[in-house]
Amino acid sequence: MSRHLRVLSTGGTIASTGEGDGATPKVTGQELIEAVPTIKQHAEITVEQVVQRPSFEMDFEAIIAVAKRAKAAILDGADGVVVTHGTDTMGESAYLLDRVVDVEKPIVFTGSQRRPDEVSPDGPANLVTAIKTAANDQFGTAGGVYIAFDETIHAAETVSKVHTSKLGTFQSPDSGPVASETREGFRFHREPGGQQAIFEPIVPDADVRIIPSAAGVSRAPIDEAVDAGVDGIVLDGTGLGNATGDLGNAAVDAINAGVPVVVTSRCLGGETRAVYGGNGGGETLHQHGVRFAGALSAQKARIELALALSQLDAPLTHFASN
Secondary structure (H helix, E strand, O other): OEEEEEEEEEEEHHHHOOOOOOOEEEEOOHHHHHHHHHHOOOOOEEEEEEEEOHOOOOHHHHHHHHHHHHHHHOOOOOEEEEOOOOOOOOHHHHHHHHHOOOOOOOEEEEOOOOOOOOOOOOOOHHHHHHHHHHHHHEEEHHHHEEEEOEEEEEEEEOOEEOOOOOOOOOOOOOOOOOOOOOOOOEEOOOOOOOOOOOOOOOOOOOEEEEEEOOOOOOOOOOOHHHHHOEEEEEEEOOOOOOHHHHHHHHHHHHHHOOOOOEEEEOOOOOOOOOOOOOOOOHHHHHHHHOOEEEOOOOOHHHHHHHHHHHHHOOOHHHHHHH
């Protein structure tokens, strides 16, 4: 039985050319599909152009537009959705959709590290992998949001971009990929499936700022954020979720001023834990009400906190109190 898929195009390197003053997205989603005739062997395709921009210019409004179009496509009968997207913020967009699109069909993001006008562009192969993923029976039954790239399929919750230019840029440091594409088909490493979508697909209006810790960082970044009226702070800490003493003191003051603080780790793998004492230690932060983001990156924790703060009574399910 032929699968019916919707491709939502947003721009990115996969749609860019190098003409003029720097690479910019100029290739439409329809042109991307037409450039790879073998795609028609795997599914019936319809295409929508949602936006046309590099992913470093994606914002919450554009990502929510993609989420709404993805949900509408599936409610209209599509068996799955493929989103072509730039790699810079692909992980963030995929994560946001995983939290707001409550449909039981797969949504698969893909893109490229090389433009169509470069030698050996990877976009066509990645696009075919994404189409195969969205049309696959096992992914179709499980649903969820994924990134299909360089013959691997990663879950939106766990995946990160880890290299600026290599083709295998997406990795899931702790869990590994959900599946790999082989000549014989998909080889599954674990059961596919997404998170529970618990937020409404509305544009978050909460101002959440990411503040990184590093050797010798003063309290000024947090103080400035609180003075500017931010709604929440993600403190991107070191190791298990620690910060400088000055940042720790400022985080406590922010909590006391009514600004929620969530701590993440700049490490690619592992989870945050309240272990160390001292003014910036995780256990001290925990005792003063700072929450921990587990294995979420700072970028994904920012999305989670912005969604929660923007919706009345939304739960902070991803943020442990210890």
